[in-house]
Amino acid sequence: MEAGIINLTIDAAKCTACRACELACSFAKEGVYSPTLSRIHVVQVHSAGVNVPIVCVNCAAAPCIPACPVGAVYRDLRVPVVRIKEDECIGCGACITACPFGAVDRPLGKDVALMCDLCEGEPACAVDCVYGALTFDRAYRAADVKRWAVAKATAARVRES
Amino acid sequence: MSRPISQQRILNVDLTRRKTWVEPVPEAELVKYLGGRGIAAKLLYERTVAGVDPLGPDNVMIFASGTLTGTNAPSSGRSSVTCKSPATGLYLKVSVGGHVGAELRYAGWDYVVLSGAASSPVYLWIDDDHVEIRDARHLWGRGTRETDDLLKTELGDEAIRTAVIGPAGENGVLFSCIMYTRYNSASRGGVGAVMGSKNLKAIAVRGRGGLTCAHGEEFYRLARQMRHSLAADSGSESLYKWGTSGSIPGLDEMGMLASYNFSQVAIGHSERLSGQHLLDRGYLIGRESCFGCSTACHRYVHTLSDEWGHVQDAGPELETVLSLGAECGITDTEALLVANRLCNDLGMDTISAGHVISWAMETYEREFLSRETTDGLDLRFGNVEAQHALLRRIAYREGAFADLLAQGTRHAAEEVGHDSWKWAIQAKGLEQSAVDTRAAKSYALAFAVNPRGPDHLMTETFAEFGFTQESRDVIRQITGDEKYANPTLTEKRAEIVRWHEDVYAATEALGFCVFTSTAAFAVNPHNMAQLFSLGLGVPFDEQQLMLGGRRMVTVERCFNVREGARRRDDVLPPRMMNEKVPTGANAGMITDRAMLDRLLDQYYALHGWDVATAVPLRSTLKLLGLEDVCGDVAHEG
Secondary structure (H helix, E strand, C coil): CCCCCEEEEECHHHCCCCCHHHHHHHHHHHCCECHHHCCCEEEEECCCCEEEEECCCCCCCCCHHHHCCCCCEEEECCCCEEEECCCCCCCCCHHHHHCCCCCCECCCCCCCCECCCHHHHCCHHHHHCCCCCEEEEECCHHHHHHHHHHHHHHHHHHHHC | CEEECCCEEEEEEECCCCEEEEEEECHHHHHHHCCCHHHHHHHHHHHCCCCCCCCCCCCCEEEEECCCCCCCCCCCCCEEEEEECCCCCCEEEEEECCCHHHHHHHCCCCEEEEECCCCCCEEEEEECCEEEEEECCCCCCCCHHHHHHHHHHHHCCCCCEEEECCHHHHCCCCCECEEECCCEEECHHHHHHHHHHCCEEEEEEECCCEEECCCHHHHHHHHHHHHHHHHHCHHHHHHHHHCHHHHHHHHHHCCCCCECCCCECCCCCHHHHCHHHHHHCCCEEEEECCCCCCCCCEEEEECCCCCCCCCEEECCCHHHHHHHHHHHCCCCHHHHHHHHHHHHHHCECHHHHHHHHHHHHHHHHCCCCCCCCCCCCCCCCCCHHHHHHHHHHHHHCCCHHHHHHCCHHHHHHHHHCCCHHHHCCEECCEECCCCCCCCCHHHHHHHHHCCCCCCCCCCCCHHHHCCCHHHHHHHHHHHCCHHHCCCCCCCCHHHHHHHHHHHHHHHHHHCCCCHHHHCCCCCCHHHHHHHHHHHHCCCCCHHHHHHHHHHHHHHHHHHHHHCCCCHHHCCCCHHHHHCCCCCCCCCCCCCCHHHHHHHHHHHHHHHCECCCCCCEEHHHHHHCCCHHHHHHHCECC
16 A cells, blocks of 8 residues: 555445445455455445445444454554454454444455455555545645545635625 | 356245255256246246146246346346236247346255136245245235335334235236336236236345356456446446336437327427436436346336325336337326336336337227226326326226237237237237337347237347447347448348347346347356356357257247247238338338238248248257157157
């Protein structure tokens, strides 16, 4: 992973639930097409017509880190991304309990918890998202981009009035 | 938990004996028939006999996922349902999107073959390898939306995918459909009634396994490249932005906007039917993809006023706004959203529901029906209240008139009599989709020879219009000259139709959406064959792919021959052959009987079918390696 902070930005309003991200992830990580083995999951709320991609967001105060009894969940300070040392994970599920999003999972047939690691800086899910629901950049660039969009819209309104 | 995509498995379910068993598909068969729609065609032919009652226990229903469904091949999440149609008494294949097809494959199944009939309402629960036939008496009579919710609650899993029939399917309405979770519908030919006749309310599925390709990396890279070029296609952009009904302004301009039961080709305020209108006025609240799709043409909409209560639902599609809208003289957007919602929830095909009602409206206006015979309904064109009431009554077969319409336009016209058959927009017993075939000769031919009846969903020859350079290239590839990209010409139409049949069939067998290969062209025979080869790990080329498509078309034809269908059945609705386009850019155009006959002569000859009867020659079946399957109906010429 290149130096600097990598951030995955999710825009649920743009998600159409094609689930290409799930396939990209499971293929990149496991060599298999299997949404169950994906580190990202698109949850379709059918009654509202809304789709919500759920993936590890690398909380600043990540509750999964202190929850792990063997210290397998840690923050990679270079980036800083929350990761799981798969060879130290005992598959107890404490991180799954601690995660407020359901972003960590240990699917049937897996001995370790699965968590997004942002693919060494080029997340496969975002590369394959053609709808702009998943984008990646240096952290805080996301807010930067949003500020510019809002400012430009405001500018247009000011000009018109 | 993962398996190679080349190792296909059939889940057989005998609902009479409540037994299930597993059967592998030999790889050679998979390569020969391309899987999906192809294997389904062969299975239906082999597992039914001539004259089988479509609504009896001996009809067989085959739910088939595409061969690449569940992989990252773009827009390849589609599946199909195949059985004998109760509307036509002929072959029925219905293609459907959504997520059920992929979920089934992850559960370890490529086909679910249903036979028999349960003695009381049941549903099928497929939880990976665990398959269970469960009581559904508490679900019977409920709408598709509520049933989907109840199944999720009952099974304790919000992530299940469902295929559900509504009251219309339970009550044997001949145009009842199967709703796939929320956004998709296996619609045509009364496929819902077949499921209802088996007392099967729903299939619920959850799959946690995975799929692998023989040459994983190469497959992934090619599929990804195709995904991005498909997303960049201009056609995809418009489908994303406005959905299928984004083509309303274009149809209007071309003078092809089927209105008032096909008596007109334009309607005032047609913009209110359009996807542009849904977006601009705030009806649109979300865009939806089928599994793995890079286009997202599906809509999620809601009403803005309180006139009909707050209604939100999936759709409406182009065919829905034409059939329930323009064809019934209706352009009230909100009324249409309500009619669409009614059909989705009651489980009815919007194309046929719209056209059986538009036929009734024309018959009423011509005074062959009256308030006494319509059970009190004032069926003038444009009466939205009457339409909504009739949709409800049809689903429950409430009253003699609704009960009559529930049996389709062909039957209704026979009963009402007079000249009403002349404006019954049906052939083979299926209502034609709202596509005007009079000014487009390949369309006319394709609709006439369609084994399930006249619509654009077994073959579509969009390229003949030559709107884009890509489509003109396709026509040149087929005919040798770009000049044939002209829908009014009669030359080379057989060649154009046959090429599209092959591609369309192969596209569907692999699980791709046909938009990708016959409307946009980023998916084509060449890269489909490449993916097939990389996925299965077998040498495979474009020619083999096209031949696989041809086999499907031929087996489907042979099924109809076995049911007694001949050349005389390959017709268009009477109005399409006898009444010229009244106004607009195509005024005066017609594909009359004599012209259709010339097109049919060319088409049968090109296929190697007997021209007088439309029965495939033995030599043709031999050439395609189909003698062992359907040699029993071969024409000895």
